[in-house]
Amino acid sequence: MDGNAIVLTSGLLDTKNAKTAHGLIRGTERYNIVGIIDEKFEGQDAGEVLDGKKRNIPIYKSVEAFQCDSSEKADYLIIGIATKGGYLPAEMVDYIKSAIKIGCSIVSGLHEFLEDKPEIVELAKVNKVNLIDVRKPKPSKELHFWNGSISKVTTPIVAVIGTDCNMGKRTTSRFLMEAMREKGYNAHMIYTGQTGWMQGGKYGFIFDSTLNDFIAGEVEHAIVSCFENENPDIIFLEGQSALRNPNGPCGTEFLISGNAEYTILQHDPVRKYFQGCEGYKVTIPTLKEEIDLIKIYRSETIGVTINTKEVNEEQAKSFQEENEKALNIPVVAPLFDGVDRIVEAIEKKVLKK
Amino acid sequence: MDGNAIVLTSGLLDTKNAKTAHGLIRGTERYNIVGIIDEKFEGQDAGEVLDGKKRNIPIYKSVEAFQCDSSEKADYLIIGIATKGGYLPAEMVDYIKSAIKIGCSIVSGLHEFLEDKPEIVELAKVNKVNLIDVRKPKPSKELHFWNGSISKVTTPIVAVIGTDCNMGKRTTSRFLMEAMREKGYNAHMIYTGQTGWMQGGKYGFIFDSTLNDFIAGEVEHAIVSCFENENPDIIFLEGQSALRNPNGPCGTEFLISGNAEYTILQHDPVRKYFQGCEGYKVTIPTLKEEIDLIKIYRSETIGVTINTKEVNEEQAKSFQEENEKALNIPVVAPLFDGVDRIVEAIEKKVLKK
Numbered sequence: 074m075d076g077n078a079i080v081l082t083s084g085l086l087d088t089k090n091a092k093t094a095h096g097l098i099r100g101t102e103r104y105n106i107v108g109i110i111d112e113k114f115e116g117q118d119a120g121e122v123l124d125g126k127k128r129n130i131p132i133y134k135s136v137e138a139f140q141c142d143s144s145e146k147a148d149y150l151i152i153g154i155a156t157k158g159g160y161l162p163a164e165m166v167d168y169i170k171s172a173i174k175i176g177c178s179i180v181s182g183l184h185e186f187l188e189d190k191p192e193i194v195e196l197a198k199v200n201k202v203n204l205i206d207v208r209k210p211k212p213s214k215e216l217h218f219w220n221g222s223i224s225k226v227t228t229p230i231v232a233v234i235g236t237d238c239n240m241g242k243r244t245t246s247r248f249l250m251e252a253m254r255e256k257g258y259n260a261h262m263i264y265t266g267q268t269g270w271m272q273g274g275k276y277g278f279i280f281d282s283t284l285n286d287f288i289a290g291e292v293e294h295a296i297v298s299c300f301e302n303e304n305p306d307i308i309f310l311e312g313q314s315a316l317r318n319p320n321g322p323c324g325t326e327f328l329i330s331g332n333a334e335y336t337i338l339q340h341d342p343v344r345k346y347f348q349g350c351e352g353y354k355v356t357i358p359t360l361k362e363e364i365d366l367i368k369i370y371r372s373e374t375i376g377v378t379i380n381t382k383e384v385n386e387e388q389a390k391s392f393q394e395e396n397e398k399a400l401n402i403p404v405v406a407p408l409f410d411g412v413d414r415i416v417e418a419i420e421k422k423v424l425k426k
Numbered sequence: 427m428d429g430n431a432i433v434l435t436s437g438l439l440d441t442k443n444a445k446t447a448h449g450l451i452r453g454t455e456r457y458n459i460v461g462i463i464d465e466k467f468e469g470q471d472a473g474e475v476l477d478g479k480k481r482n483i484p485i486y487k488s489v490e491a492f493q494c495d496s497s498e499k500a501d502y503l504i505i506g507i508a509t510k511g512g513y514l515p516a517e518m519v520d521y522i523k524s525a526i527k528i529g530c531s532i533v534s535g536l537h538e539f540l541e542d543k544p545e546i547v548e549l550a551k552v553n554k555v556n557l558i559d560v561r562k563p564k565p566s567k568e569l570h571f572w573n574g575s576i577s578k579v580t581t582p583i584v585a586v587i588g589t590d591c592n593m594g595k596r597t598t599s600r601f602l603m604e605a606m607r608e609k610g611y612n613a614h615m616i617y618t619g620q621t622g623w624m625q626g627g628k629y630g631f632i633f634d635s636t637l638n639d640f641i642a643g644e645v646e647h648a649i650v651s652c653f654e655n656e657n658p659d660i661i662f663l664e665g666q667s668a669l670r671n672p673n674g675p676c677g678t679e680f681l682i683s684g685n686a687e688y689t690i691l692q693h694d695p696v697r698k699y700f701q702g703c704e705g706y707k708v709t710i711p712t713l714k715e716e717i718d719l720i721k722i723y724r725s726e727t728i729g730v731t732i733n734t735k736e737v738n739e740e741q742a743k744s745f746q747e748e749n750e751k752a753l754n755i756p757v758v759a760p761l762f763d764g765v766d767r768i769v770e771a772i773e774k775k776v777l778k779k
Contacts, residue, residue, distance in 0.1 A: 158571060159639075184566045184639070210563065210637055213537045218511060219673045221706050284563055285641055286512075286537070286634035289674045317723065319683045320572045321642045325675035329708055353574050355682055355724065366722060370670065371708070 076148030078104035079139055081168050082111045085154050086122055089239055093182055093268045094153030096243060098123050098130055102273030107145040108133050110168060124408060136171035150177040151271060159184025170196055178203040182267030207267040208282040216287035217294040223332045226300045229423045232333035234312040234324050234367065236340045236357050237347050241380045243269055245339050246311045248412045256416065258306040263295045265311045280313045289330035296331055316366055318347045319355050328370035335423050336372045337415060338363060341380040342392040360396055375422045376415040377404040429501030431457035432492055434521050437466045438507050439475055442592055446535055446621045447506030449596060451476050451483055455626030460498040461486050463521060477761060489524035503530040504624060512537025523549055531556040535620030560620040561635040569640035570647040576685045579653045582776045585686035585725065587665040587677050589693045589710050590700050594733045596622055598692050599664045601765045609769065611659040616648045618664045633666045642683035649684055669719055671700045672708050681723035688776050689725045690768060691716060694733040695745040713749055728775045729768040730757040
């Protein structure tokens with residue numbers, strides 16, 4: 074573990090923009106989360122704000138309030154939100170400066186880098202803390218080309234693919250890894266986003282800030298490394314975006330280059346347009362259409378997991394029943410029901426138990 | 427036009443590795459090609475080595491021989507080969523140094539950058555020439571996110587997609603642009619590789635050295651810019667790799683994000699495995715399979731163009747006839763037959779003439 078961390082969401086904790094914070098509240102092996110900085114939810118518990126489950130992570134209105142009221146010391150301040158375009162919101166700069174002054178290194182997964190902000194760089198230098206730009210692209214010499222070594226991996230690989238971005242793929246991947254581990258399996262997860270790294274992921278890379286030529290090779294390298302070092306029973310592969318998302322279609326890298334012979338498909342029963350593509354002629358496909366497309370890429374969809382941000386338990390249940398009947402695979406709502414039924418499907422179809 | 431250029435292929439002119447040189451020999455509006463440097467083909471004409479057509483581009487064994495024997499002066503030396511991994515072959519360094527000494531700026535499309543070689547950087551400084559690393563990634567602040575502005579483009583967009591990489595997509599795109607222009611159409615081509623830029627492409631970007639998050643946006647931005655500035659009758663979109671290539675699957679960015687409602691599919695009748703994936707379980711699909719997949723991404727394949735590197739005219743003809751019957755669209759071999767029949771199909775199906 075790297076140390077104690079506070080997470081900055083400044084008023085956005087209950088929005089989809091705070092997905093980095095949400096992941097960290099749900100669990101991370103890289104940091105011990107000792108507080109959230111969000112003036113809107115001051116005094117509440119972050120777990121309760123997220124999904125009603127108390128997690129003993131207090132929310133403070135400011136870095137100063139954290140320092141005053143908490144018995145813990147923070148080694149890091151993590152920027153807990155993703156913004157459109159990856160820009161660092163101007164109103165966050167003061168929070169960052171305050172954190173640097175109390176000795177926090179800053180962790181950011183934004184496209185706009187901390188190290189490009191002279192005032193922050195200078196202050197960090199004076200206070201002897203680090204600026205960690207997680208999304209900073211690696212130069213090509215540190216990246217891998219695909220070379221076919223994926224062929225030697227005998228561990229089954231399950232991709233968690235979504236019908237759109239920002240739907241819960243990472244959370245589902247993590248739930249599956251944890252549930253399989255609880256049952257005694259040596260389960261691993263390949264992270265492909267900045268939050269996955271912040272949650273302690275050992276194998277993976279940051280998909281969207283990688284030069285395109287190396288995407289397939291980085292997927293392969295992460296899986297092969299995990300296979301060689303961990304001797305896993307199963308590997309989950311966190312997907313990104315969606316196969317037909319106009320904003321940035323992707324997914325074949327996982328299915329073909331990463332040889333994910335099995336897929337769990339994450340879906341939002343309500344969303345019609347791809348996020349950020351409202352009004353564009355391409356709409357989110359049906360589950361059946363997406364499963365058929367995934368099959369073309371040689372992967373079998375063995376379960377569907379649904380995002381329940383916009384539906385209640387009853388609506389979720391009715392969607393599940395209807396689709397389970399039509400598709401003949403388990404359809405579950407991880408945040409309501411957990412993922413036990415998906416784990417059963419994995420045991421049966423993937424591990425052949 | 428930027429100026430006179432010599433192209434370095436050092437012994438590889440007749441191989442697939444020299445595809446950059448091949449493109450430049452076929453035509454470029456950025457440079458006036460005044461010679462090829464290749465000791466193996468010294469004294470021959472580069473066009474004749476390429477495809478039997480004389481183009482008055484002499485081949486010299488060395489930079490010194492060019493300087494001695496040619497009446498032209500070169501402003502640039504272009505590295506005319508692509509290497510596995512994008513490395514700069516050690517044996518090319520001496521040629522580069524010689525060229526710098528006679529006042530040439532160096533143009534490279536390799537992943538390994540000239541500017542990372544201190545001895546070359548120093549020599550270039552002394553001789554006051556430039557080092558142009560075409561594939562150097564742009565920082566995120568110079569790149570574009572997809573924003574849906576593609577919707578306003580009323581010009582039909584035709585993607586040239588391949589069933590594998592290194593098959594002639596760029597050459598076909600260029601042939602189509604030229605043939606349409608000859609018929610009086612205001613035809614444009616969006617380049618997506620380094621050779622396309624070297625050939626004078628005004629709109630486009632280098633796909634494989636772009637951060638993944640911006641691929642869809644760069645495709646869109648190039649098309650929208652071309653549409654706004656040129657008022658074109660038709661836009662051809664140079665594809666990259668192939669939809670199911672394990673080495674780096676791609677293509678949906680053109681079809682969905684770039685709204686290419688029509689596709690010309692480039693295919694090699696002989697190749698079975700994806701290049702560099704020999705022995706891997708995923709093989710190159712049939713034309714029918716690929717056309718069906720392209721249709722899922724809302725694009726209609728209106729013609730097939732075939733690579734004839736490994737087949738003679740008779741074999742090409744028999745492949746063409748058989749597939750034309752089965753697919754009911756024109757199947758042509760551009761290097762044998764030209765692209766007139768594809769142009770006719772475009773006039774009929776795309777321009778509805």
